[in-house]
Amino acid sequence: MGVREHEHEPGHEFDHDLAHDDVLATTDLIALDGVVPKGGHPVHDRIAGASLGRPLGYALPGAALLGRPGCGGDDADAAKHRDLLLCFPFDLEELPDGRGYQHVTLAVWLDEGTHALALHPAPGTTAADGTEVAAFGLGQDQLRWTYRAPGRSGALRPDGRWAQAVVRLPMTAAEVSGRLSLTTVTVQPVLGGTFLRREAQTPYDTPFRLRLADTWPAAAPVAHDGRLPGAWALAGYEDGAAVDGDGDTPGEELPPGLRRLCLAVDIEKYSARDNADMVRLQRVLLRTLRAACEQAGVEWQHCGRQAQGDGYLLVLEPGIDESRVVPALLAGLAAGLAEANAPAVAAAGAPYGGRDRGPTVPGDIRMRASLHQGIVHEADSGYAGSAVVALFRVLDSGPVRRALADTLSTHLVVAFSDALYQDLVATGYEGLSADGFERAEIRSEAKSFTGVAWIRAMPPSRNAAFAL
Template sequence: MGTHLPEAPCGSGAGPGSPGTDVPGDLLATAALEFAGMVPRGAAPPGGVSLARPLVYALPADGGPRPRTALVTFPFDLEEPPDGCGYREVELAVAFDDEELRALDLRPAPGGDAEGDERVSVFGLGRHRLRWVFRAGPGTEGLRPDGRWTQAVVQLPAGFTEAHGRIALRARLDPPSPDGGHQPVAVRTRDEVPFRLARPDTWLAAPLAHPLAYGPARGPAHTGARAPAHAPVPVPVEPGIGALAAFREPPTPDGGLPPGQHRLCYAVDIERFGARDNAAMIHAQRALMRVMRAACARAGIDWDRCGRQAQGDGYLLVLLPDADVTRAVPRLMTGTADALAAVNAEGRHGGTPLRMRACFHQGIVHEAESGYSGAAVIELFRLLDSGPLRARLAGERDTDLVTAFSDRLYQDLAPHGYEGLSPDGFVRTDVSVPAKGFTGVAWVRAHPRHPGGTRPRPGGSA
């Protein structure tokens, strides 16, 4: 197998012999390839393919707060072909069940290098049936059996909440014939693999006009439909305050100030996210989602009722006004540490273990058209992105998580022992961001790694 997508977990029942088997985690399914016609004499089984769960990046709409388009990616990973064989051509076919969900733009993702050892064609512009065809360049031994992903900008139907479709893969192999030559043969997945795109799982993406939204392809693109000559790279939006919240409805159609409510806010950010390659970024984002969901489950917090805003390499949770802060904060803190340790132990993080900064704060928050806004949100991110917090994580090599409390929140919770919290392990840190005119105080503690998944009480010594 290539190295960009994880193997199916042991005991999942998934493998090359089980086409279309659904598996948990990053993988949508593993599917066996079978010969589409006559089986060559003495031919070995043609192997299989791993299909990753599609990713959806919401794109902001011109003149309105609600995105009506999205960048959808379909990663996949070919197995090594049988000895003596090579992939001459691979075609990924995607069909959306809803015909209103049409491709506005098709772009081949980076595939070949500067020497043009791989050529990509795309088909289906303006349609709900899409195809990406990867062909080996002349004089090469075949396509590299490693991870690839395909991308399309699609028109979302009105009232979009979720969409369904099917994926199939076809390929041409050139197994050696008895006379020593090569006779290409066709292989394919036996069954189409169903997939689902859901609105709550949508990530925030940079606008199409953003200069970082589309990077140059590493090889030439030969298109069967009218498609740009550059390949899009899903570039997460830098952490910040005014980022578009995916599919947020306008809270005040009359243009008035949206309601301000006192909310507990929790934000996390992955260390050195930009140092990862594109495939590793996707794995890291998925791992982050697992951590956040698991932390909420540990804290007894209903994920679907939280305000949520993807930040590319981080995530913002805004709890309901009636949240019990005395329980939610220590449980989220412990749950995040435990879930992060589990994800890193499983190795499902894209090659480099996740290390994260986290921050809690509370105050008045407005749910505006472009996301959550207000001085409380701004202070939260000033503390999360501050130099002292970054330095603490960088300097603590025996931990993968450091957490900061705003001064007011710390004074409300830590001295009173809620859920085992105590001042032990917290260090008072002055935060100054002169360029933003910001000064503040954070209380920071590290969460040391513990073998066997055991951890001290939330207020235990760091």
């Protein structure tokens, strides 16, 4: 969604006299395909209306934000920042004539000095009614939640929607402020089983301002619920393919493209597990990734995160020291897997971390990982860009799968893209060794992809180190 001019119409100005009014603004949703008469102004075709609730704020005890070190628990940080839970409620107008909302996007622009530490609904959330939520903006001042109805003909409930963000602002700030906007896509059944789709948006951005003196004190820190925080799976993503016929919106700006280091992981033989074991594996996967990030000094909340059940994508924040982060991250993954597998391995009577007795130890967790870096965009349904596509093509390739299947002495096989291998491993940075790497040609005729990867099995010890 492009950032529009945030001039607002008369009658919608922020009014301090309305501080106790629950409604921030009522606004129309104007069709983006409005007709522009020759030599005239666009015809504002009203699709529906919306009510934006006044944002609510809850002051959080910074020492225990999310219950994790590094998210406000540092005394030095606590002296510089304060954390708030902001709630953004909104309602959509009921639609007549069999029309329904296919999806709606709430966009929030926070004023300078404020950024998001956590989003709720979290990326990848599926509500009880099947609504899917994509959320973007961790570590940033531009936030976006997109609620999508289940199925091609599904419709969203128009009322009672909201989004929340834990935000951090300077300790000297007296208020938090920004702008809100809504974009919707409505569908209407027509003859022949097709649907008429129309996109609409608020004609202006609505400003909000919340004085910190008017926030509520939170009775307890925000609890970390442990659910997978990823966005929609990449499994349905294909190069340039639109979802459900969605095309590019005329005039929509391309999201910022930043060079990011990307890590993708996938659990071996996940689909062969029973339901209870799948749940356990997802928990182990998330716990292992978080621990690896902590070991590498990577802020989990500043990473782009995208879950896929048996796999996960991490898009690390720009500007990290890859020569130090990469070996520590992989060592953390190997150590986490060895720790998770210790009970099963011990029960099988094998040495810790060993698999010389065969690949069928109950509960054993084995994983493929791939690393690549390149330009990445935050798109409407996940992270997009040729770097992300190449990352998953390598991860899912035959050579990487065979390397894990044929190496029974490890829990983790890692594949570097050729460019990343040349930058980090071949250059000889401390902690990175070329020993054990094998070059592989990656070809996928079905996906029209060719490339080179460097593959290596990680040592399975409890305190795995990348260099042998």
